[in-house]
Amino acid sequence: MSVRYTVSQIARRTGLTVRALHHYEAAGLLRPVARSAAGYRVYGEAELLRLQHIVSLKALGLSLADIRACIHADAPSLGDALARQIDRLRHAIVRQHELLGRLERIAQRLAEGGTIDAETLFNSIEATITMENHFSSEQLEAIKARGEALGAERIREVERAWPDVIAGMQAALALDKDPASPEVRALARRWRSLVREFTGGDAGILQSMNAMFRAEPAAMQARTGIDSVLMAYAAKAVGLLGED
């Protein structure tokens, strides 16, 4: 005489819920071997075994559709499905890691900035995200490491210094001062040192930063107050410094 199980017995033995069994049935994964006179689901040993297979595949993260394909088909398709799953998972992990890195960089900025208002924080987030799009992950790591090396205090000093230098440069530009004049040279030196503080002397980072300003002038102007004209003027002034 073959063994008969009710839904709840099957549920207990597989660790699933009765509802899940109903769902699997609706999804075409496993039908009870029969129904009792009252319409109760009746399962046998074979169904239990099959459900254990299903549970295993679920534990590997396969979708119900994939599982259905696997148990209806044969071993090679199962191998394929596992390979695809490994692939998907690897990509997902990479994405999650990128996201985590982004979040951690923002959290770091937040910690450095101390108490800040929502608007500044949003700017910070947007700046970080914009940077993600223009710097490679190695460059971002380098920037992060440099930030840690400088320390929160020094970063706040730099951030306070920038508006001053930008305003000075803007004023010089408005007065059409000669980029080679002593005052502008002094401004250019401060400008250059602030840039170096950020890039850490990395030519690649400097290049990416320039590319970012060229690619998104509007966003960068909104964020830093530096437009393309000012950028060109400052670049010229810094260039005229030579190796000084």
Added chain:
Amino acid sequence: MSVRYTVSQIARRTGLTVRALHHYEAAGLLRPVARSAAGYRVYGEAELLRLQHIVSLKALGLSLADIRACIHADAPSLGDALARQIDRLRHAIVRQHELLGRLERIAQRLAEGGTIDAETLFNSIEATITMENHFSSEQLEAIKARGEALGAERIREVERAWPDVIAGMQAALALDKDPASPEVRALARRWRSLVREFTGGDAGILQSMNAMFRAEPAAMQARTGIDSVLMAYAAKAVGLLGED
């Protein structure tokens, strides 16, 4: 005169779809500043800015509900949300890593096993998953490393050898042979060497394996053919070997 945007203009500028904008509105994230006479949505500069914030937060993986909370509240809640998000993400990554490890171990078994039928593959998967529940991740790493050290060929040999030894031991038990008798001692030596091949001499792994047999006798019997009586007999026989 304030700037006016239509939905599709807003969509282009934010990289969202019109449908997404409708959805955000329904979710209470952003309402158009007004409606035209014909009922068309009208947005202004403020809405565009707010949407850019929303897009930023979405890029950080926040849910719409969290985003709503953030933009309706103030900066600290945003910081909290980010911290929670980092936490969630870390846990998620850990889980994914565990899952990936599991999948890779199975893929390795699959590669070692060569061409196999679906039933064997399922057994393999279930064995792997059962092991996940009884061995720590360091132990699993050790087992995996040991598998690689032994090589696929040797593993297949071991797997072929086991049924033989188990059958012999079962026969000895059925005949009620003295565990100290020469034939049983010979069997016990083979048994012990197979176990050592698996554990690599790691006492912790041996212990976990024994715990696994004690915790899930039915599953292990189904998988290996070793029931608790046989296990006790074999353990006694191996114990009687001493340091031989």
Added chain:
DNA sequence: ACTTGACCCTCACGCAGCGTGAGGCCGCAC
């Protein structure tokens, strides 16, 4: 025989974040 409590059944909505029509009104150009 009747009640009780534990099970069983079949809908069907809800969750997240939109995609994708369906069916119909608006607005501008030809």
Added chain:
DNA sequence: GTGCGGCCTCACGCTGCGTGAGGGTCAAGT
């Protein structure tokens, strides 16, 4: 006037079930 593109509001679909609602069934106790 008519054609095309844009806009509107429903409303279902996807994933994997959880969680009732409303109502039969079964075995045991009284």
